[in-house]
Amino acid sequence: MKMLVVDDDRDLRELIGFTLTQAGYLVMKAADGLAALRTFESESPDLVVLDINMPGASGFQVCEAIRKRSRVPVIMLTVRGEEEDLVRALELGADDYLTKPFSPRTLLARIKALLRRAGMENPTPLAAGRVALDIDEHTVRIGNSDPVRLTKLELRLLQMLLANAGHTVSSDRLLIQVWGHRNSADRQLLKQLVHRLRQKIEADPATPQLLQTAAGAGYKLIVD
Amino acid sequence: MKMLVVDDDRDLRELIGFTLTQAGYLVMKAADGLAALRTFESESPDLVVLDINMPGASGFQVCEAIRKRSRVPVIMLTVRGEEEDLVRALELGADDYLTKPFSPRTLLARIKALLRRAGMENPTPLAAGRVALDIDEHTVRIGNSDPVRLTKLELRLLQMLLANAGHTVSSDRLLIQVWGHRNSADRQLLKQLVHRLRQKIEADPATPQLLQTAAGAGYKLIVD
DNA sequence: CCCGTCTATAACCGTTTTGTAACCGGCACG
DNA sequence: CGTGCCGGTTACAAAACGGTTATAGACGGG
Numbered sequence: 001m002k003m004l005v006v007d008d009d010r011d012l013r014e015l016i017g018f019t020l021t022q023a024g025y026l027v028m029k030a031a032d033g034l035a036a037l038r039t040f041e042s043e044s045p046d047l048v049v050l051d052i053n054m055p056g057a058s059g060f061q062v063c064e065a066i067r068k069r070s071r072v073p074v075i076m077l078t079v080r081g082e083e084e085d086l087v088r089a090l091e092l093g094a095d096d097y098l099t100k101p102f103s104p105r106t107l108l109a110r111i112k113a114l115l116r117r118a119g120m121e122n123p124t125p126l127a128a129g130r131v132a133l134d135i136d137e138h139t140v141r142i143g144n145s146d147p148v149r150l151t152k153l154e155l156r157l158l159q160m161l162l163a164n165a166g167h168t169v170s171s172d173r174l175l176i177q178v179w180g181h182r183n184s185a186d187r188q189l190l191k192q193l194v195h196r197l198r199q200k201i202e203a204d205p206a207t208p209q210l211l212q213t214a215a216g217a218g219y220k221l222i223v224d
Numbered sequence: 225m226k227m228l229v230v231d232d233d234r235d236l237r238e239l240i241g242f243t244l245t246q247a248g249y250l251v252m253k254a255a256d257g258l259a260a261l262r263t264f265e266s267e268s269p270d271l272v273v274l275d276i277n278m279p280g281a282s283g284f285q286v287c288e289a290i291r292k293r294s295r296v297p298v299i300m301l302t303v304r305g306e307e308e309d310l311v312r313a314l315e316l317g318a319d320d321y322l323t324k325p326f327s328p329r330t331l332l333a334r335i336k337a338l339l340r341r342a343g344m345e346n347p348t349p350l351a352a353g354r355v356a357l358d359i360d361e362h363t364v365r366i367g368n369s370d371p372v373r374l375t376k377l378e379l380r381l382l383q384m385l386l387a388n389a390g391h392t393v394s395s396d397r398l399l400i401q402v403w404g405h406r407n408s409a410d411r412q413l414l415k416q417l418v419h420r421l422r423q424k425i426e427a428d429p430a431t432p433q434l435l436q437t438a439a440g441a442g443y444k445l446i447v448d
Numbered sequence: 449c450c451c452g453t454c455t456a457t458a459a460c461c462g463t464t465t466t467g468t469a470a471c472c473g474g475c476a477c478g
Numbered sequence: 479c480g481t482g483c484c485g486g487t488t489a490c491a492a493a494a495c496g497g498t499t500a501t502a503g504a505c506g507g508g
Binding site for chain 2: 495496497498499
């Protein structure tokens with residue numbers, strides 16, 4: 001699922017990009033309206049996250065231009081209290097909006113709701129190698145075995161690892177993504193969660209084949 | 225899609241009516257609160273546009289009365305600067321508001337956003353597997369058994385599950401769809417409603433075959 | 449106005465999930 | 479060697495969850 005993130009604020013753009021990448025989406029970024037439209041043309045993303053307040057071509061103009069040629073879901077970012085912006089955004093065909101500041105989790109929730117409404121939800125469950133995740137059902141299948149039920153946190157952890165399958169994900173990132181903001185000294189939670197997840201998905205939890213430790217760095221999911 | 229427009233200002237009422245008719249909606253009108261409630265009763269519109277400043281029963285009273293019997297989306301019209309009205313309208317359960325003057329396009333944008341939020345953009349299928357829902361009669365048939373009468377909330381819940389038959393629907397989504405926006409801490413209501421619905425549609429409510437729990441995720445309707 | 453139905457709210461229980469602490473063993477380092 | 483850090487494991491407490499029952503208020507039809 002390709003997504004286009006348009007925001008002139010570099011930090012926010014990167015944050016959103018990071019969030020979506022972690023969630024398993026393919027992300028493209030644009031810093032201004034012109035670049036946004038160019039990228040939109042060449043990449044045809046499946047969803048657009050669009051800031052309103054931008055120098056040059058404003059979010060409105062970009063939204064209008066996009067709507068002239070596509071019904072792709074558009075989420076607009078507004079600052080709190082600018083009711084008029086909001087109305088205008090909806091008028092121009094935006095599908096949803098988010099007032100800054102917002103949490104990454106909120107953004108994800110909205111995006112998912114939007115994709116669902118647009119009938120574009122992941123047709124194939126998130127999968128890599130022998131690991132197939134069913135987000136709706138809260139289950140994983142390893143190879144052809146029976147689906148295993150996961151808890152909310154286990155699901156989130158596995159989702160993160162799956163989104164970066166084959167690559168190490170640092171403990172800090174995992175902590176932030178799974179629990180939201182949290183003291184990075186709180187490694188015990190992650191230790192525990194990894195342990196519990198291994199009990200569920202590893203043939204022999206004592207010698208992990210899938211969820212391996214990258215000492216001093218984090219964890220990674222092995223896919224062949 | 226039936227809509228009720230309530231405003232004592234004849235011109236504005238006609239303008240709104242015209243706008244909505246042009247947009248393809250079926251429009252009913254009322255010039256005062258009393259007529260509004262009468263029409264609401266007899267016609268059960270799918271959305272209400274309601275002016276606050278009216279002689280006789282004010283928009284507030286009408287809104288309150290409507291909310292006592294329905295979760296139908298309500299948009300209230302206020303004059304600019306009357307913040308108190310606005311707050312009170314939202315407290316009374318209005319779903320959105322518009323400050324006069326506004327453009328027809330703004331009104332349409334808001335209405336569409338509201339319908340989308342209420343998940344009313346398209347009709348839902350009435351049957352899947354052994355479950356057949358009769359929306360008008362407020363009844364279900366399971367297989368060839370006698371129809372069972374459902375309450376308003378039970379109907380809405382089942383409708384939602386039926387629309388996603390075979391897939392888990394999250395508790396949050398059910399809460400929003402059945403009750404409108406509601407504190408997600410209010411799981412008790414859902415618990416209750418599921419329980420009562422199971423009593424009605426399950427052969428053995430203690431071991432549900434149709435309405436199953438997806439622990440930590442939500443509920444789903446099993447269709448073979 | 450009364451009565452039956454429907455809905456909201458609370459309480460209780462057993463189970464699952466999550467958070468916290470303690471302990472173990474390997475390993476690097478002085 | 480001893481010490482400290484890291485990750486894994488075990489154990490247990492706290493919180494959340496889901497099912498159930500009970501009760502009171504709201505609603506709607508006579």
